[in-house]
């Protein structure tokens with residue numbers, strides 16, 4: 001543990017017994033005992049040196065677009081609002097961009113596209129913060145953020161020490177990383193360095209994206225971003241209109257034996273090989289096959305165009321949403337003997 005001087009709570013940006021309604025995209029109406037905004041690295045050190053550091057449980061909350069609160073949070077929420085984007089180096093083919101955790105993800109993607117830096121354009125329009133992007137290794141339209149991450153800087157909330165994780169040390173996997181597993185809520189990510197390409201080696205192999213791009217006169221960074229946003233707006237509900245947290249479940253992975261046995265009873269089951277060489281099934285297809293497409297129970301439902309997205313029609317509690325999703329999990333397990341894992345963090 002680093003020596004950190006005792007810091008009075010009055011010196012910190014702390015709110016007590018405060019609502020999280022506007023701070024989670026499921027719009028679940030819960031309170032937290034403490035909400036602490038940290039706007040620079042010193043604020044994090046101040047927190048570690050304060051009496052609030054002893055309070056448990058403790059969690060980190062970015063934009064709240066990948067969480068489901070099932071009740072009041074009787075602990076400390078740390079919210080990183082650290083800002084800043086800087087070019088740290090550059091060579092003929094690439095630029096290194098160090099970005100702070102509190103920057104808005106999509107504003108950052110737009111900034112990269114406007115500067116002609118390639119790598120993040122397929123990840124346009126994903127809600128949330130830059131700091132959360134490595135946590136579940138955000139992915140869309142054939143890209144994952146791990147492809148562009150050089151290092152992740154984080155502070156260990158137990159010891160106060162700064163750690164710099166190389167791409168390999170982040171242990172990125174499908175919707176997972178060391179920050180969502182072993183080091184969840186222990187490491188607070190402060191900055192990420194992205195390696196972005198100046199030469200435009202686009203990734204447009206994803207079928208739907210390719211099809212959309214055929215409507216544009218040429219394939220360039222701006223048009224890819226535009227096409228991705230168009231597809232997403234067509235398929236996904238805007239959180240401002242219909243509260244949700246994106247895909248609620250991960251696509252399940254199976255081995256060849258598992259797939260062969262599923263194909264015997266369901267020959268039409270769709271599957272594909274992912275970037276890690278694993279066999280992935282479509283969670284949306286499984287859910288739909290179990291009769292959950294566009295189903296609603298009181299204030300919770302599956303989105304009509306994408307059953308993987310669970311929506312709060314207004315006023316649903318976190319436990320009501322959780323109960324609904326557990327019903328879906330049970331159906332899929334009974335029907336296919338597959339356990340759907342949640343992508344959203346249940347709290």
Ligand SMILES: Cc1cc2nc3c(=O)[nH]c(=O)nc-3n(C[C@H](O)[C@H](O)[C@H](O)COP(=O)(O)OP(=O)(O)OC[C@H]3O[C@@H](n4cnc5c(N)ncnc54)[C@H](O)[C@@H]3O)c2cc1C
Nearest residue numbers: 060061062063064065066128129131132138139189245246
């Ligand atoms: C409409 C919609 C569409 C979406 N589409 C996609 C998609 O296409 N692909 C995809 O991958 N995701 C998608 N998501 C999920 C979500 O946007 C991403 O997971 C996003 O990265 C979450 O960012 P956030 O800042 O809101 O994180 P939060 O929801 O606040 O937190 C998510 C997790 O990260 C941790 N965390 C957050 N910040 C930090 C930090 N600085 N240091 C350490 N831990 C931290 C939290 O503790 C929590 O466990 C979508 C969500 C919505 C609502």
